[in-house]
Amino acid sequence: MGADTAAAGGGVTARTGTATMAATATATATATAASPGAGIPVGAADSPAAPTPHDPRAHGFLPERPPVRSMIGTWTRLDAMARAAAIAPDREAAIALVERAHRADELSALRQRVSRLSTRNAEAAAMRIAVIAVSCGWCGLDPQAPAARQVADEAFLELWAAIAHRIDHDQFVALPTLALHNWAPERKPRRHIPIDQLARTEQLVPIVRWAPEGQPLSRLDRLMLAATRLEAHGIWLFRLAETLAGRSPDDSSTPTALRRLVRVQHALRAQLHAEAAELAAAPATPQQRAVLGALAEQGALEPPVLQAADAVLGIGGRRPGEGRRQLVRRHLPAQQRAWLSAMDRHCAPVRTLAHRGGPDAAVYREAQESLIALRRTYTALVQTAARPTTTPLPAAA
Secondary structure, eight states: OHHHHIIIIISHHHHHHHHHHHHHHHHHHHHHHTOTTOSSOOGGGGSTTSOOOOOHHHHTTSOSSOOOOOOOGGGHHHHHHHHHHHTOSSHHHHHHHHHHHHHTTHHHHHHTTGGGSOHHHHHHHHHHHHHHHHHTTOTTOOTTSGGGGGTSOHHHHHHHHHHHHHHTOTTOOSHHHHHHTSEEESSOOSSOOOHHHHHHHSOEEESSOSSOTTSOOOHHHHHHHHHHHHHHHTHHHHHHHHHHTTOOTTSTHHHHHHHHHHHHHHHHHHHHHHHHHHHHHSOOOHHHHHHHHHHHHTTOOSOHHHHHHHHHHOOGGGSSSTTHHHHHHTTSOHHHHHHHHHHHHHTHHHHGGGGOOSHHHHHHHHHHHHHHHHHHHHHHHHHHHHSOOOOOOOOOO
């Protein structure tokens, strides 16, 4: 797939970005390990009985293992429904698929089996529920709210609510679920490699396609894969966030880490530019544009890696709209929200540079400006996916 080739090193710009971030990884590994302000402690692994907390330094907000590509047993019906809903010509056709499954008692049969799912398979089921929900135009619903039953199929809402309870995540119908749990390497890797490296270096394909089999990937497919690769390349940003957590603005390591943060953000922006041309050339349908529009209305389209940068640099607090960060973060799992809130607190000393003068403050402001530019480039990519456009992306720095 062409866009994946660019991400894997086929494009000059993408190669430059990858090299930059690889160099950053080497430079930051020691500082990260010694970070005094880790947002979520990793010491719980000392107890074999305790679940290991999510450590964004290991793989960002990607799943810990590659997503489940094929569901088995009764769950193959949910997989088939999601694939059919994704390529439905309109919302009415997608809703008709759900109603047929209800009449055939398929949804109630799945509902009774939710408690038997492993966590990994529950996440795979959640991704398919998310595909169906957005295809039907139901992404803004609370499946447990009485008013939702007047809009959506009741049996589907019960399945949706059961899955949400199983993964302890109510607002999962959003970009992180639709993108980060809907990809697979095109070929099986020869050896085990870290999940972020797998997503960076292997050619990726969507598990549930928004384009029919045998046809080129749609713009929505390519946007979702671009978001996954952005997360994988952004692993160095998570490590730098941990490095900056708890640091004094007067610490000599602070401006060094901020300069590296600028380089990472420039590389991520270059990567998005490498994706843009083929995404613009990919086919799109009115239904797919409706899906993007519905997600955008819910504040459910910002990649987690951008939220991590925002937690460090504090850009979100300057934009109008109270509680905007909470609105965007509600679509992330609880552990990831907790990590971002910890970064808000632990990076507060670094953010005091915004009110100072001197070279260190200038570096901080440069980091903020590079994040603003990265966000604008991502927004332009979403706009390209959502409608035909001849407007070029902002030039990469």
